[in-house]
Amino acid sequence: MDGCCLKRTSHDPEICLSYVGMLVEHFNPYVRYGACMALGIACSGSGYKEAVAVIEPLLQAKENFVRQGAVIALSFILIQQTEGSCPNVVEFRKQITKMVSEKGEDSLVKFGSVVAQGILDAGGRNVTISLRQRAGHVDISAAIGMMLFLQYWYWHTMTNFISLAMRPTAVIALNKDLKMPKMQFKTSVKPALYAYPPPVEPKKKDEGERVETAVLSISNKKKQRRLQTMFDMRGDGFEDFGDLIPSSSSKKEEERKPVQPQDLIPSLQNPARVVRLQLKTLSLSENSRHVPIKPLNFGGVVIMKDTCPMNFEELVPSHQEATTDSPTDGKVIEERKPHAAFEIDLNEH
Numbered sequence: 001m002d003g004c005c006l007k008r009t010s011h012d013p014e015i016c017l018s019y020v021g022m023l024v025e026h027f028n029p030y031v032r033y034g035a036c037m038a039l040g041i042a043c044s045g046s047g048y049k050e051a052v053a054v055i056e057p058l059l060q061a062k063e064n065f066v067r068q069g070a071v072i073a074l075s076f077i078l079i080q081q082t083e084g085s086c087p088n089v090v091e092f093r094k095q096i097t098k099m100v101s102e103k104g105e106d107s108l109v110k111f112g113s114v115v116a117q118g119i120l121d122a123g124g125r126n127v128t129i130s131l132r133q134r135a136g137h138v139d140i141s142a143a144i145g146m147m148l149f150l151q152y153w154y155w156h157t158m159t160n161f162i163s164l165a166m167r168p169t170a171v172i173a174l175n176k177d178l179k180m181p182k183m184q185f186k187t188s189v190k191p192a193l194y195a196y197p198p199p200v201e202p203k204k205k206d207e208g209e210r211v212e213t214a215v216l217s218i219s220n221k222k223k224q225r226r227l228q229t230m231f232d233m234r235g236d237g238f239e240d241f242g243d244l245i246p247s248s249s250s251k252k253e254e255e256r257k258p259v260q261p262q263d264l265i266p267s268l269q270n271p272a273r274v275v276r277l278q279l280k281t282l283s284l285s286e287n288s289r290h291v292p293i294k295p296l297n298f299g300g301v302v303i304m305k306d307t308c309p310m311n312f313e314e315l316v317p318s319h320q321e322a323t324t325d326s327p328t329d330g331k332v333i334e335e336r337k338p339h340a341a342f343e344i345d346l347n348e349h
Contacts, residue, residue, distance in 0.1 A: 016042035040073025047086040068112030075116035084192035180316040
């Protein structure tokens with residue numbers, strides 16, 4: 001539980017790295033495994049690039065359990081990170097997908113890769129790993145959940161306890177009646193730094209390399225004869241056949257793509273998905289009638305004070321469908337409904 005202690009005593013990932021970084025190169029594989037897990041817990045959810053650079057070499061370690069610990073530790077650090085905030089996450093996702101699908105890979109590494117994928121996409125990518133409460137105090141239940149999760153080597157079912165260490169990344173504004181008023185939040189963070197990753201596209205079938213068909217010399221002679229016959233019949237020269245050949249300028253025009261505008265920073269509607277990076281610059285929109293009781297950068301549920309209680313307050317409908325900030329090409333994605341209740345008699349089976 002060194003990682004939990006480092007998380008408690010220091011808010012700076014750099015200090016945690018100075019304590020544990022040297023142990024990652026220890027000759028004992030068990031020490032290396034413990035060091036990378038401690039570093040992953042201490043820097044969880046931060047996307048700290050120096051910590052990622054220290055742990056990444058362990059993905060090529062000889063010991064399978066060290067590689068297993070490395071993929072899980074990296075998933076702790078890279079949770080809710082995007083290509084814009086931490087470019088390593090794209091290659092890491094490809095690497096763990098390859099580890100899961102490879103037939104010759106060790107079962108320990110495969111299990112660690114599956115757990116790492118689950119951590120990266122936990123809660124629909126709407127949660128992060130945090131061992132602290134919003135006020136900065138240690139969250140005892142989260143620390144216990146992390147401790148029990150680390151016993152997965154003894155019993156695989158222990159992995160479910162990681163959910164105790166996960167915290168939703170959202171801001172939900174409520175009024176004095178505990179209802180959600182319609183309001184907007186502002187942030188200076190570009191969408192590329194917090195958006196959902198693009199959906200995985202299915203692999204396309206390889207059609208194979210196209211082999212050029214052999215052209216006989218007699219075929220060329222016949223083609224030349226046909227062109228000569230057409231030339232003799234028209235008598236206008238070969239210039240009339242120029243429109244049959246596409247010009248290079250038209251090809252360039254087809255290849256040109258419209259210039260994409262810079263990423264606009266949209267306003268966030270209440271309730272909003274707000275990751276840790278956005279909390280630093282989160283604020284209310286101008287001329288807002290609501291004032292937060294506690295700072296918005298705490299996140300979570302925030303009670304608002306209405307400065308115009310006599311005016312009509314528009315509320316968010318309770319049956320409002322969930323929305324995401326990922327592109328859907330104009331298609332409405334309906335949330336799946338839960339299964340209906342049913343009874344089962346175990347004596348019949």
